[in-house]
Amino acid sequence: MSLLVLNGGSATLKFALYRRQQVVLRGRIERIGSRPQLVAIVGIGSTLRDIAFTGNDHAAVSSALLDWLEEQDMLDGLEGIAHRIVHGGRDFADPVRLDHTVLARLDTLVPLAPLHQPQALAIVRHLLARYPEVPQIACFDTAFHRTQPWVNQQFALPRTLTEEGILRYGFHGLSYAYITRRLREMLGETAGGRVIVAHLGQGCSLCALRDGRSQATSMGFTALDGLMMGRRCGSLDPGVILYLMQHKGFNAQAVEHLLYHDSGLYGVSGISDDMRDLEASEHPHAQEAIALFVQRVVHEIGAMAAVNGGLDALVFTAGIGEHSQRIRAAICQRLAWLGVALDETANRHHAQRLDNGSGPSLWMIPTDEEEEIATASRTLLSDMTPGSGFST
Template sequence: MTDVVLVLNAGSSSIKFAVYPSGTNTVPLIRGKVAGVGRDPVFSAVRADGTAIDMVMPKNIDAAADHEALISLLLDWLAEHRADRRLVAVGHRVVHGGRDFLKPVIVDDSVLSQLEQLIPLAPLHQPHNLAAIRAISRLQPTVPQVACFDTSFHQTQDRLAQLFALPRDLSDEGIIRYGFHGLSYEYIAGILPDHLGERAEGRVIVAHLGNGASMCAMKNRQSVATSMGFTALDGLMMGRRCGALDAGVVLYLMQSKGLNATEIETLLYRRCGLLGVSGISNNMRELERSDDPKAREAIELFCFRAASVLGGLVTALGGLDAIVFTAGIGENSALVRKLICDRLACFGVDLDPNSNEGNSPRIGSVQSSIDVLVLPTDEEIVISNATNETVALG
């Protein structure tokens, strides 16, 4: 009997999962995804070697099946697929840990209640992260669950990097900059020495560019500053989120356009960013294929904003030794990397065109004074390792 850890990353429309043998730094036995949650779900999975697994699921799945129903089917499938595996723990990505959760924690009713209070700060993610935890609690009540937080990695920042220029009593209540995508940054920090050697301890900016996007300035492989703040709305332009916005715009939308808080939340989280500017799509691949000038403008604005934020983060580091691109857009869009790096020539950044087009791990030219890397991220292994360590497995 093989003990295994299940890793879940539950979003609004998908549930990513991975199954690892118990023990840290192991290779996943299975990776997969349930796409189309709530609107005709589709299961897919691959083995460790990348070969597809035929996931024979019930044909009568309700098209509107929720997280609990789909996780129940997933657990049944995992049990039937390999009956010699015993589930000993489940690790979850939880986007917001607030001020109280600075490291992974075993979830109980008290922890779950505290995390529910943070839903307004991450409305796109937190409710679905917690729905997966509740589902496992009902389906497998004796299996320990560990919450791993995207905010935890940024706890090394000093006070100035965390403060807004708000009245002190509001800051003391917790209205501060938390930062996100920490699980991704933790993984990249862990592998940097393999690619940069001693320079990994230097001044590095990691650009996590996907449908959600942020940047993190690191020194000694610890977070010094990041682009996201109190919520995941801040910072870079994203797929559907506008990023940093003059707070006066929100007041204008309320006072002159008559929008209420719910309408503003929908606008800022779902109708802005690449989708809003292009009017076409939030998918970078689709925009790159389009000949519509609005699509090109959306791409160029995305890159202009990214380069501007990166330049600002250089001041937090006092210089720059390396840039790392990661996540869906960062790993796969040569055009985005070029447009961003072209604006960073003043820092000594210069790309090798062939390496960039080939998505090579090193894309800086021999003339570049700044190392430029493209490194795939792996949040699941970070969650698996943390789960093992937190519940003392293996």
């Protein structure tokens, strides 16, 4: 009675194997598309060894991972495979079993998440062919934000375009759902207050929560909007795009590549899209990229606090949010006007509770999208296969 969770990113694949609702193995493969490398794995002790990759795309990497898991006899009793799918559009909010009809509908959303959607769907198609009898489940990053007030989902565009589905969808929803559950476990009823979660990683966004439900988020129609990210620009005057196309000779493909691949921390610094590299660099462009990143986060937190009518708690999560004491300190310093007061010792030691006891509570909570995917998938799997052991 095993459940395999696959969480595909633009150049990564995180995975976790559950037996009877307990995780027994988890890991991460990076640099997909160039030189795939297993960089982290936890579980099964002495049986672990490296994985040999013969291809560098997501389907080839997932195939090598499954070969390795089979060699280790870890897939006996496999009853489900659950996937993170970034964009569910208007049609998909709850977990759904994947088949070729559903995949065809998800293909239409590829232009809205070109760094993630095609890669995840390629993995699904490979595994449908490999394990045709094993149910595969999709969990959607956009689903968490469907609770937002309608006014917060709209753009100021002609109504016909809104009705066609050009809306603010928001992303990182699986991360926000997990953080929301953790806050309830930690804080009880007070978790229902005015909370802002800062998901700061290679991709970055904010979510304003009230009563544990999404009220607003910094990402919009695509995963380009909002905060400055590793290689994505975040919010941008649309007139810049018109200027590039009308006066600089950019076509749509060149604009897409600029905004998704050549901007953000990488574009501003000219050095790296990794915050760790920039913090270690003394180059003024690296420091400028960090300053701009902090500025954008502070700006958007102010907007989220306005939407929520104040701030009771601020949560940092994801790679930068969990590991960069410098970025957390810089953001909190700029939020003193909201009553934010950071405990420097707690921050330096990456403690879970980061405030000094006054003002809004401050938290660092590691996210676990794989756990959220597993939790969200079990009910659907138990309904499909009664007696499977997936019942919660």
